[in-house]
Amino acid sequence: MTREPILSNSPVPEEDDPSLRPSRMADMVGQRDVIARLQIAIQAARQRSDVLGHVLFDGPPGLGKTTFAHCIPMEMEVPVDFLSGPSLKAPKDLVPSLTNLQAKQVLFIDEIHRIPKSVEEYLYTAMEDFRIDLILGEGINARTHNMKLQPFTLIGATTRAGMLTGPLRDRFQIREHLEFYNDEDLTEIVRRNASKLNVVISDDAASEVALRSRSTPRVANNRLRWVRDFAQSRAAGEITVEVARAALQMAEIDTLGLDRQDRRYLDTLIRVCMGGPTGIGTIAATMNTVSDTLADEVEPFLLRSELILRTPRGRVATAKAFAHMKHEIPPENGFFS
Ligand code: ADP
Numbered sequence: 001m002t003r004e005p006i007l008s009n010s011p012v013p014e015e016d017d018p019s020l021r022p023s024r025m026a027d028m029v030g031q032r033d034v035i036a037r038l039q040i041a042i043q044a045a046r047q048r049s050d051v052l053g054h055v056l057f058d059g060p061p062g063l064g065k066t067t068f069a070h071c072i073p074m075e076m077e078v079p080v081d082f083l084s085g086p087s088l089k090a091p092k093d094l095v096p097s098l099t100n101l102q103a104k105q106v107l108f109i110d111e112i113h114r115i116p117k118s119v120e121e122y123l124y125t126a127m128e129d130f131r132i133d134l135i136l137g138e139g140i141n142a143r144t145h146n147m148k149l150q151p152f153t154l155i156g157a158t159t160r161a162g163m164l165t166g167p168l169r170d171r172f173q174i175r176e177h178l179e180f181y182n183d184e185d186l187t188e189i190v191r192r193n194a195s196k197l198n199v200v201i202s203d204d205a206a207s208e209v210a211l212r213s214r215s216t217p218r219v220a221n222n223r224l225r226w227v228r229d230f231a232q233s234r235a236a237g238e239i240t241v242e243v244a245r246a247a248l249q250m251a252e253i254d255t256l257g258l259d260r261q262d263r264r265y266l267d268t269l270i271r272v273c274m275g276g277p278t279g280i281g282t283i284a285a286t287m288n289t290v291s292d293t294l295a296d297e298v299e300p301f302l303l304r305s306e307l308i309l310r311t312p313r314g315r316v317a318t319a320k321a322f323a324h325m326k327h328e329i330p331p332e333n334g335f336f337s
Helices: 032-047 065-076 095-099 117-129 166-170 183-196 203-211 217-234 241-250 260-272 280-286 291-304 319-324
Strands: 055-058 080-084 106-110 131-136 143-148 153-158 174-177 308-311 314-317
Touching: 032 065, 032 174, 055 065, 065 080, 065 106, 065 153, 095 131, 117 131, 117 153, 117 166, 183 203, 183 217, 203 217, 203 241, 217 241, 260 280, 260 291, 260 314, 260 319, 280 291, 280 314, 291 308
Parallel strands: 055 153, 055 174, 080 106, 106 153
Antiparallel strands: 131 143, 308 314
């Protein structure tokens, strides 16, 4: 049997629209404590004409880590260079960015937990002393040159703070954890972004889109764009709550924000496995996919929504999941009976 990765079969586009990204922290919604702390640090650094300390953001995808990495250099009035952790395979991949730094510049490394040990160790002296060792020449003529760098701010972003080593984590002076957004803030993001997309949306429609967006701005943006397209082609262009509901129903996004794949998972666990406890490998095999994909892409939201439990004996569907899937808890259920 071939195992295929789960392909998104939803019509909702997945790319980010740079035009929706706030460019200043004052335009960001939510994350108030994080913004307040950063504004103090930025203001103090600017008053001292100093470089801002290194900043680490952690939190699930789509909550604003990259957005902060755009806003901070804007507020510091310095340039920024964007790098991605997986593309840094060896120290030499860092050298062009480090040697071309301008004073107080920001260097952003996304998915910083994925840099190899050698790159991480190379970053230590760059971060701490603003110095790096460069190897000049080759073979017996090779010599090491200790080069001074411009003082810079490293902004690291990670979805897996636990995978960062202690020494790297400790080199960030500012560490911020981004939380999921409450319904009110997410509704405000939908409202603002509808206006950026030049589409009229009613308040109850904005709230409907937000409620089905998993407390995550990126998801809200994607769903809003789909609802906008739907309104344009199937309605008069305006997003009323009826239009929003019809669009989301067509995209198979339900009232809890679950998509087709989430419901397939729940259906497998509830109907086929009678609610569990069932090993993730069994669920994956039944869905013709791989456990890692389920664990990384499907289960986090189901766990957060209290629809499944991860027990030592396997995955279990909760009473809420049975109710949501409109399924009775069978007498054979190994967890509730
Ligand atoms: P991450 O880097 O954490 O994966 P991003 O910063 O790329 O997430 O955020 C995805 C999108 O969500 C952004 O393009 C932006 O439009 C929106 N967004 C994120 N955080 C906020 C916020 N606090 N206020 C308004 N929009 C936001």
